[in-house]
Amino acid sequence: MTEAVRTRGLFKRFGQQVAVSGIDLVVPRGSFTGLVGPNGAGKTTTLSMITGLLRPDGGLIEIDGHNVWADPVSVKSRIGVLPEGLRLFERLSGRELLLYNGQLRGIPLDEVGRRADELLRVMDLVDAQDKLVVDYSTGMRKKIGLAAALLHNPSVLFLDEPFEGVDPVSANTLTEVLRRFTASGSTVVFSSHVMDLVERLCDWVSVMDRGRIVAQGPLDDVRGERTLNEAFLDLVGARGNGDEGLSWLGSATA
Numbered sequence: 001m002t003e004a005v006r007t008r009g010l011f012k013r014f015g016q017q018v019a020v021s022g023i024d025l026v027v028p029r030g031s032f033t034g035l036v037g038p039n040g041a042g043k044t045t046t047l048s049m050i051t052g053l054l055r056p057d058g059g060l061i062e063i064d065g066h067n068v069w070a071d072p073v074s075v076k077s078r079i080g081v082l083p084e085g086l087r088l089f090e091r092l093s094g095r096e097l098l099l100y101n102g103q104l105r106g107i108p109l110d111e112v113g114r115r116a117d118e119l120l121r122v123m124d125l126v127d128a129q130d131k132l133v134v135d136y137s138t139g140m141r142k143k144i145g146l147a148a149a150l151l152h153n154p155s156v157l158f159l160d161e162p163f164e165g166v167d168p169v170s171a172n173t174l175t176e177v178l179r180r181f182t183a184s185g186s187t188v189v190f191s192s193h194v195m196d197l198v199e200r201l202c203d204w205v206s207v208m209d210r211g212r213i214v215a216q217g218p219l220d221d222v223r224g225e226r227t228l229n230e231a232f233l234d235l236v237g238a239r240g241n242g243d244e245g246l247s248w249l250g251s252a253t254a
């Protein structure tokens with residue numbers, strides 16, 4: 001199996017809190033991979049280390065066989081990132097943002113212009129292309145962020161919660177673009193809490209819980225005879241706190 005992403009013993013702590021506890025993540029090339037886990041499982045921390053945004057305390061990360069922290073330049077030209085809490089250049093218009101990103105990546109201006117026009121069209125952002133990014137809605141921000149991440153044609157695309165706050169129409173657009181991207185042999189890794197979506201899109205799944213990988217492999221192997229949601233609850237242990245306490249809740253009288 002050729003791997004797009006491989007970590008060995010990847011480790012990160014924040015003070016006393018171990019966020020990522022020595023994980024061996026495997027992402028096959030050309031896969032549509034879902035990184036799932038409950039709140040605080042370590043997904044964002046893992047993606048931040050893999051994409052070179054956060055220095056690990058230990059372990060190794062390779063993308064297309066290149067060591068992320070030893071060879072950051074060749075890795076960064078191969079990856080696209082849509083991070084959580086997406087920070088964009090707010091005072092640029094959507095189109096300017098793409099042109100600027102493309103030039104930062106060293107793509108000739110006429111080629112950047114061509115790619116930007118196509119991406120704006122596919123993302124249904126043509127009418128908003130001259131509007132400042134600060135005035136974009138959440139879904140529009142995700143779409144322009146994805147366009148910026150795709151502009152240099154990366155071989156691996158990392159998306160942290162790409163569908164959060166995105167309406168079904170925009171989610172469909174994002175899905176179509178990502179499907180086309182993986183169909184051409186490129187790799188997508190995205191984190192999500194939405195099991196239905198992961199089940200619909202992904203062919204490979206890594207399940208994290210409390211800083212560890214508790215299951216990893218082809219979607220069909222991880223879920224077995226169950227839905228992915230049932231498998232997820234089995235794997236991370238449904239935390240049955242709902243029946244205790246809160247006796248006051250719902251007893252309000254008019």
Ligand SMILES: Nc1ncnc2c1ncn2[C@@H]1O[C@H](COP(=O)(O)OP(=O)(O)OP(=O)(O)O)[C@@H](O)[C@H]1O
Nearest residue numbers: 014017018019037038039040041042043044045046
């Ligand atoms: N900068 C930080 N400083 C201190 N602790 C942090 C920091 N970033 C993350 N953590 C802790 O590390 C753990 C993993 O957090 P992380 O954000 O990676 O989880 P996650 O799986 O992405 O969660 P969510 O699904 O809620 O976004 C949590 O316990 C979190 O509180």
